[in-house]
Every structure is written in structure tokens, then in C-alpha cells.
Amino acid sequence: MTALYDAIQAERAKYPEGSRSAVLPALRLAQDEHGWLSPDVMREVADALEVTPAFVASIATFYDQFNTEPVGEHLVEVCTNVSCALYGAQQVLESFESDLDCHAGETSADGKVTLRTIECLGGCGWGTIVAVDHRYHLYVKPEDTAAIVEELRAG
Amino acid sequence: MPAEIKELVLADATTSLAEYEATGGYEQLARARAMTPAEVTDVLLESQLRGRGGAFFATGRKWSFVPSKEQIPKPHYLVVNADESEPGSFKDNEILSRVPHRFLEGCLITAHAVDSKGVFVYIRGEYSGPYEVLKAALDEVMKRADLIGDVDIVLHRGAGAYICGEETALIESLEGKRGQPRSKPPFPAISGVYGSPTVVNNVETMATVPPILAIGGEAYAKLGVEDSRGTRVVSVSGHVVNGGNYEIEPGIPLRDLIYAEHLGGGVPDGRRLKAVIPGGSSTVILTGDEIDVGYDFDSLSKLHTAMGSAGVICLDERVCMVQLGVRVSEFYEHESCGKCTPCREGTRWMTAILRRLEAGDATRRELDLLLDVCDRINGKCLCPLGETAAMAVASYVAKFREEFVAHIDQAGCPFGDSSPLDHVLAPVAMHALVPAVEVGA
Numbered sequence: 001m002t003a004l005y006d007a008i009q010a011e012r013a014k015y016p017e018g019s020r021s022a023v024l025p026a027l028r029l030a031q032d033e034h035g036w037l038s039p040d041v042m043r044e045v046a047d048a049l050e051v052t053p054a055f056v057a058s059i060a061t062f063y064d065q066f067n068t069e070p071v072g073e074h075l076v077e078v079c080t081n082v083s084c085a086l087y088g089a090q091q092v093l094e095s096f097e098s099d100l101d102c103h104a105g106e107t108s109a110d111g112k113v114t115l116r117t118i119e120c121l122g123g124c125g126w127g128t129i130v131a132v133d134h135r136y137h138l139y140v141k142p143e144d145t146a147a148i149v150e151e152l153r154a155g
Numbered sequence: 156m157p158a159e160i161k162e163l164v165l166a167d168a169t170t171s172l173a174e175y176e177a178t179g180g181y182e183q184l185a186r187a188r189a190m191t192p193a194e195v196t197d198v199l200l201e202s203q204l205r206g207r208g209g210a211f212f213a214t215g216r217k218w219s220f221v222p223s224k225e226q227i228p229k230p231h232y233l234v235v236n237a238d239e240s241e242p243g244s245f246k247d248n249e250i251l252s253r254v255p256h257r258f259l260e261g262c263l264i265t266a267h268a269v270d271s272k273g274v275f276v277y278i279r280g281e282y283s284g285p286y287e288v289l290k291a292a293l294d295e296v297m298k299r300a301d302l303i304g305d306v307d308i309v310l311h312r313g314a315g316a317y318i319c320g321e322e323t324a325l326i327e328s329l330e331g332k333r334g335q336p337r338s339k340p341p342f343p344a345i346s347g348v349y350g351s352p353t354v355v356n357n358v359e360t361m362a363t364v365p366p367i368l369a370i371g372g373e374a375y376a377k378l379g380v381e382d383s384r385g386t387r388v389v390s391v392s393g394h395v396v397n398g399g400n401y402e403i404e405p406g407i408p409l410r411d412l413i414y415a416e417h418l419g420g421g422v423p424d425g426r427r428l429k430a431v432i433p434g435g436s437s438t439v440i441l442t443g444d445e446i447d448v449g450y451d452f453d454s455l456s457k458l459h460t461a462m463g464s465a466g467v468i469c470l471d472e473r474v475c476m477v478q479l480g481v482r483v484s485e486f487y488e489h490e491s492c493g494k495c496t497p498c499r500e501g502t503r504w505m506t507a508i509l510r511r512l513e514a515g516d517a518t519r520r521e522l523d524l525l526l527d528v529c530d531r532i533n534g535k536c537l538c539p540l541g542e543t544a545a546m547a548v549a550s551y552v553a554k555f556r557e558e559f560v561a562h563i564d565q566a567g568c569p570f571g572d573s574s575p576l577d578h579v580l581a582p583v584a585m586h587a588l589v590p591a592v593e594v595g596a
Binding site: 082 | 239240241245281284309311312316328329332334393394432482483490575576577578579581
């Protein structure tokens with residue numbers, strides 16, 4: 001059996017027997033390993049959880065953090081909810097679009113970075129919040145985006 | 156009442172177990188365990204603590220609803236709602252990051268009070284930073300049999316869904332399903348996670364339990380004002396000089412929260428305060444002239460609004476209220492779980508009409524239609540998501556009607572691109588931009 005299978009069994013052991021509670025941790029583990037949840041990956045998760053692939057797909061498509069389509073090596077998510085928008089999140093987003101030469105929702109041509117907008121990240125007093133590979137950057141201004149992109153492209 | 160910072164929850168910030176214990180940490184856990192569960196609940200009842208998640212339900216009463224194991228012979232669960240996702244609210248983020256052990260001590264005391272050996276902390280998936288702090292703190296506690304006892308604490312990470320902050324949707328999600336609210340009753344206290352009696356409490360509520368035991372329920376109930384006792388961690392954001400979390404006694408003037416130098420610090424660049432969202436984006440808006448009000452449950456209720464999750468968002472004179480409506484409506488449209496038709500369809504229609512208003516394409520009849528759609532969501536769904544969206548947007552129209560009408564009369568936005576909320580790309584609009592996959596291509 002694969003390392004992913006074993007890791008999923010360890011997650012299942014945390015919850016009462018017969019429950020499906022491990023589905024979110026299992027999908028997170030699978031996505032961490034594969035980058036996105038292809039139909040094949042979802043089938044692998046389904047087998048490990050002893051549920052149907054359709055059930056796994058129903059969960060994967062409900063939650064925003066699961067990628068059901070391929071993404072770049074890195075993920076840049078700009079919060080554009082009210083507070084961040086008041087600080088100028090849209091200008092930060094446009095600066096990333098210009099640096100990456102792609103629109104929000106797309107991946108840069110070199111396959112390195114997927115750019116997205118995201119709903120409130122829970123850092124409203126410290127905006128604009130940008131999550132770079134899930135790490136929060138606080139007080140981001142348009143002039144800060146080039147350095148972030150450069151670091152991701154180098155990494 | 157002076158607008159002073161009063162830290163019980165955020166005091167003596169440390170992520171280290173040794174440092175926390177050096178300032179009396181985990182002493183209240185030992186004291187609580189020497190008491191019966193009913194005695195601990197009595198202290199909470201005496202403190203008059205109300206839940207800090209937003210619904211403001213009396214915590215001690217919630218605990219007292221859990222049936223005895225003779226009545227329902229099933230394990231009891233404590234589920235902590237760390238799914239903080241309300242726009243404007245970021246207090247739980249700070250509490251988990253700065254005082255993880257106070258939070259864990261509160262969880263362990265509560266587990267004793269509700270006779271539970273199983274604790275699940277449902278933490279939103281985006282909170283990688285707070286999760287790691289909490290995980291490290293829990294690892295330390297797990298090594299200490301005198302602290303963890305026979306309690307099992309599982310950190311369960313969400314995966315991006317605002318709706319999972321609603322307690323029954325959270326329970327569904329924890330059970331491995333799509334996060335869609337349940338019909339109530341039965342309430343979680345009788346049948347929650349895995350069909351067992353379950354107490355669902357917020358992060359701040361948990362972190363408030365140890366200080367309540369430390370100072371006593373009676374002393375805690377002397378802080379704050381009638382119906383809003385103790386302290387509250389308030390998130391201040393938007394057009395203020397000092398965005399941040401401030402722990403204060405409820406009842407201080409909202410004006411001071413925004414303008415006092417050691418709190419919000421006022422509106423930057425001397426601009427005029429136009430409006431304030433007092434308790435997260437789902438609450439009814441206040442105009443800049445309505446801030447001479449106590450920041451507490453009763454005072455805000457009189458203005459038909461609420462402390463909610465204590466997220467104060469300040470908006471200066473440049474902000475277009477129609478654009479605010481668009482952005483708030485887009486959020487709720489995106490986060491509607493799709494279970495109840497009035498919310499799923501209604502939030503979509505709200506966004507569509509608001510976008511037409513902003514573009515200058517709408518007629519006066521459409522403004523009436525917007526309010527009609529809001530009215531048709533209210534009270535017709537299983538959970539408050541759609542309803543709060545409708546009430547919030549309807550309040551923008553009620554308090555800034557002339558601005559909405561101006562968009563119609565001028566056939567366009569009077570603010571144009573000078574408002575900071577002009578053409579902000581929301582996720583729901585971003586998804587619409589992504590071209591559909593061509594079948595057979």
C-alpha cells in the first residue's frame with residue numbers, strides 16, 4: 001500500500017469507527033501530495049476510505065480549497081472581501097496580474113503560479129491579506145507583488 | 156464607562172506551556188476538576204457569559220441543556236467552532252495565535268463541565284498559521300497526563316466554506332459531509348455530532364472560561380453592562396488608523412472604539428466617517444452619525460443591529476454604498492451552500508440587481524424588486540446565511556436610499572472609480588470568468 005493510504009488510515013483512526021470524518025483530512029493529504037485532485041486521485045482516496053468515488057467528488061467540489069483542476073506549483077490568493085478591498089486589494093490583484101501576465105483564476109504561462117481572489121481570510125485589520133502557498137502576507141501593497149512573484153519563480 | 160483595554164483573554168500572551176504555567180496557567184483546570192460538572196456550570200451561569208461566536212447565547216445555559224448519560228446513554232462531545240470566516244472578524248485568529256494554552260485550558264474545563272471525553276476543534280482550512288501554533292501547544296499538553304487526563308482533542312481542519320461556521324453545517328462537515336445546515340430541532344445538545352449530545356462553543360468563549368474561574372463568576376458579571384457582561388475581543392478594520400483586535404468591556408461608546416488613539420485611532424487622512432458595519436458583514440449598517448451608541452447587545456439592538464462576531468468595519472466618505480452592496484451580496488452568493496432555494500436563488504438575484512444598479516442600468520422598480528427579493532429570503536431558510544445577507548443589504552438601501560436613487564437617475568455611479576470598492580473582483584465573479592470546458596474538444 002502507498003504512503004498516502006497509510007496516512008489516510010492514521011487519520012481515520014482519530015474518528016469513531018464507521019464515520020466518514022476523515023474525508024477532509026484525506027483529501028488534504030492527497031492534494032498536498034499531488035497538487036490537485038484528479039479523478040484518479042479521488043478514486044485512490046475513495047478506496048482508502050472505503051467509500052465511492054462519487055461521494056469523494058461530492059465533497060471535493062463543495063469546499064473551495066480543493067483543486068479539482070490542475071494548478072501551478074504555487075498558489076497566490078488575494079483577499080478581496082470588504083475590509084481588504086477598502087485598503088486597495090483590487091490594485092494589489094491587478095499588480096499580480098501584471099507581474100504574472102495572467103488573470104485571476106488562471107495560471108502563469110510558465111506553470112509556476114496560479115492567481116486567485118479569495119473570500120475573507122480573517123485578517124481584516126492587517127489587509128490587504130495575500131495567502132502565498134497558504135502563508136499570510138499582511139499589509140500587502142501593489143509595490144510588494146513583484147518581489148513575491150520573483151521569489152516564487154526562483155523557488 | 157472609560158474606553159480602556161481590559162485584557163482577560165489576550166493577557167500574558169505566550170505560546171509556551173512553561174510560560175503559561177508560570178503565570179498561573181492550567182491552575183483553573185485543576186480547580187475545575189476538583190469541582191463537580193454542575194458546580195463549574197454554575198460559575199458560568201453566574202458569570203452571565205454569552206457565546207462569542209455571534210449568536211450570543213448564554214454559555215452556562217447551553218452546557219446545562221446536555222442530558223445526563225442516564226437520559227441518553229451516548230458519549231458527549233465538545234465541538235469548538237474555530238471556523239471564523241465572518242468578513243470583519245479576525246479575533247479568533249489572534250486568540251489561537253497568541254494564547255493557545257488559555258484556549259486549550261478552556262476546552263479541557265468545558266469538557267469536564269459537559270462530561271465529555273471527546274473534543275473536536277474545527278479550524279478553518281485557511282488558518283495554517285494558527286493551526287500550527289495550536290498543534291504545537293496541543294502536542295505539549297498531550298505529553299502531560301496531569302493536563303490532558305483522559306480527554307482526546309482532535310484538531311479538524313476545514314477546507315474553505317463560510318457556511319461551516321453555522322453549528323449544524325459544521326457538524327455535518329465534521330462528519331465528512333458537505334457543510335449544509337440541518338433542520339432544528341433536534342438541537343446539537345440532544346443530537347449533534349454522530350447523533351450524540353454535543354456542545355458547540357466558539358474559540359473566544361473557550362478562552363474566556365479560565366479567566367472566569369480565576370476571578371469568579373460574580374466578579375466577571377460586574378464587568379461590562381447589563382446583558383453584555385465581561386470583556387469582548389473586538390476586531391476593528393477598514394478605514395481606521397489602527398486596524399487590530401482590542402479586548403474591551405462592552406458598553407464603551409462605539410465612537411471611542413473607532414476614534415480613541417489607543418483603539419481605532421480615527422479615520423485616516425482626516426476623512427469623514429460615512430458608515431460602520433458593527434458586527435461583521437452580516438449585520439445592519441450604521442451611519443457615521445449613529446456611532447454615539449454603547450458597543451453592547453442592548454444598545455445596538457435598539458438600533459436594530461448587533462455585535463455579532465464583533466467585527467467593526469469602518470467606511471469613509473469615498474465609499475459607494477451600492478458597490479458595498481454588490482461586494483457583500485457577491486460574498487453571500489458565493490458562500491450559500493445551495494440547500495434552501497430562497498437563499499441559493501435569492502442571493503444570486505440580489506447580486507444581479509445590485510450590479511445593474513451600480514452600472515446605471517436599473518429602474519426604480521428594480522430597487523423595489525431588490526427589497527422584495529430580500530423580503531422573500533428572510534425567515535424562509537434553515538440557517539441565517541441568506542437572511543443576514545438580505546438584512547444587511549436592505550439596511551444599505553434604507554439608510555442610503557438617496558445614493559441608490561442617484562445611480563438610477565444619473566444612469567451610472569456618482570462615485571465612479573473614486574470609491575475603493577469600484578470593480579473589485581470577487582471569487583464568484585472570478586469563477587464566472589473561467590471559460591467552460593469544451594466537451595469533445
